[in-house]
Every structure is written in structure tokens, then in C-alpha cells.
Amino acid sequence: MGLKRNVSLLTGLRYKGQGPMLTFVLHRIGGLGMGIFVTIHILASFVGGEIGGFANNIYTHWLFQIFIFFCALFHGINGLRITILDLWPKLIQYQREAIWVEWAVFIPVYTLAVIVILQTALGG
Amino acid sequence: MKQRSLSLKARGFNFEMFMWIVTRLTALAMYALLLTAVIGALIMGARTQMNIADVIRWSFMPNSSHVQSTNVPDLAPWSTTFWRLLASAFLFIAVAHGTHGLVVIADDYIVSSRGRNIVRFFSIVMVIAMTAMGLYVLWTA
Numbered sequence: 001m002g003l004k005r006n007v008s009l010l011t012g013l014r015y016k017g018q019g020p021m022l023t024f025v026l027h028r029i030g031g032l033g034m035g036i037f038v039t040i041h042i043l044a045s046f047v048g049g050e051i052g053g054f055a056n057n058i059y060t061h062w063l064f065q066i067f068i069f070f071c072a073l074f075h076g077i078n079g080l081r082i083t084i085l086d087l088w089p090k091l092i093q094y095q096r097e098a099i100w101v102e103w104a105v106f107i108p109v110y111t112l113a114v115i116v117i118l119q120t121a122l123g124g
Numbered sequence: 125m126k127q128r129s130l131s132l133k134a135r136g137f138n139f140e141m142f143m144w145i146v147t148r149l150t151a152l153a154m155y156a157l158l159l160t161a162v163i164g165a166l167i168m169g170a171r172t173q174m175n176i177a178d179v180i181r182w183s184f185m186p187n188s189s190h191v192q193s194t195n196v197p198d199l200a201p202w203s204t205t206f207w208r209l210l211a212s213a214f215l216f217i218a219v220a221h222g223t224h225g226l227v228v229i230a231d232d233y234i235v236s237s238r239g240r241n242i243v244r245f246f247s248i249v250m251v252i253a254m255t256a257m258g259l260y261v262l263w264t265a
Contacts, residue, residue, distance in 0.1 A: 046258075
């Protein structure tokens, strides 16, 4: 079966995939996060009423906004990198540099967004 | 560097290969739709009537109920047929891209052909159900 890999979880976490491995894991987390969010959001909007309103109110919470913006922004930027490197395969040798560029875009944009979200949520 | 990948002809073109390129192209398409929604919002007065969070919310799904809580004076220009069509296109593309992504993740853990068939069956059900419910919400709002 797929889960039998003869490797412990700790060994798996110590796997030296480094930068590319980290983006792979975060891309999955981001995609899963957005997938679950969009599914519940469409269901809630379709059902409407009190139940739908309750589900959709979770999304206005600042903690959720920080999480879902991480998912969307990282998945978007990393996805653009994957798309560019895959459609122009000659660029694949610059993958590590591309990942550095990715973080250089992600960190400032995400930090600014988190500051704005926190200011709106906690500053009133 | 010598090209190590096989040519498309030698590799063969199957459904998985098709979905691989579809995933990349829909990613680019979603960037285009997102930019269209941002530019449209700015033309319709988002600069003074909305904050950045509301613009992002609108851009991810250009549905007029996403700008209801802002200072936009009239929802009419935000709920035109153009925006509904754009939102529907976004819905189709995002559901296909997302569901295929979930199948790819599931395939890493479910390896029996029976399990994979079940995953594929549910993925098709999910695509149809999500698209139908999304279209209903978009066109009746």
C-alpha cells in the first residue's frame, strides 16, 4: 500500500529536500486549504440561511484570513514558478534561483497583508 | 545542458498528460481572470470605495455579493452579465484545477486500482456538484 514506505515520520521530515521540498509541501497545504475552503464556501452559499451564515462567518475571522491568504498567495506564486519552469523546460536549471525569487516576492507581500489584517482586526 | 526529457511523440499523449498541461494553462488563465477583475474593480471606483481586502475578495470570485459590505453605492455595475460570465469561467476553471489537484494528492496515498477508481468517481461527482451549486449561487444572487 501507498503508506508503507519503511521510513518513520521523523526520517521523512528530516529528508534533505530543502528548498524545493519545502515549496512542494507548502504548495500541497495551500492547495488543500483552498480546496476545503472553496468547497465549504460554495456549499454554505448554496444552502444559505442560518447554517450557511454560520459557516461563512468563520471566514471573516482574522485568524482564518491569515491562513487562507497564506494558502492563496503561496499557491499562486509557487504555481506560477512551476508553470513557467514547466512550459520553458530549459529554465529548470535555475530552479533554486527561481525559488529564492519566489520567497523574495512572497515574504514582503504576505508580511504587509498580515500587518493590514491585524490592524483591521485588532486596531478597530 | 543536454535535454534529458523525451519528445512528446516518444512519451505518448494520454489523459494524465492532458491534465498536466491543463493544470498549467488554467493557472495562467486564473491569473488573467484575476487581473481582469482587479482592473474592472478599479475602473468601477474601487480606489475610493473599497479597501484592499475587499478588492482581493472580489478578484478571487467576481460575484456582486462580495462587494455588498463595501462603500460601493450601486451594485448594478458589479452584477452585469459580463461579470457573471467571468465568475462562471473562473468557477469552471478553479473547480477543474482544484479537483484534479485533490486527485493527484489522493493518488500519492491510494495506490490500488480499485481505490483510485473510487477517487476518480467521487472527483467527477464533485466537479459536477460544485459547478452546479456555484452556477446557481452566481446567477441567482
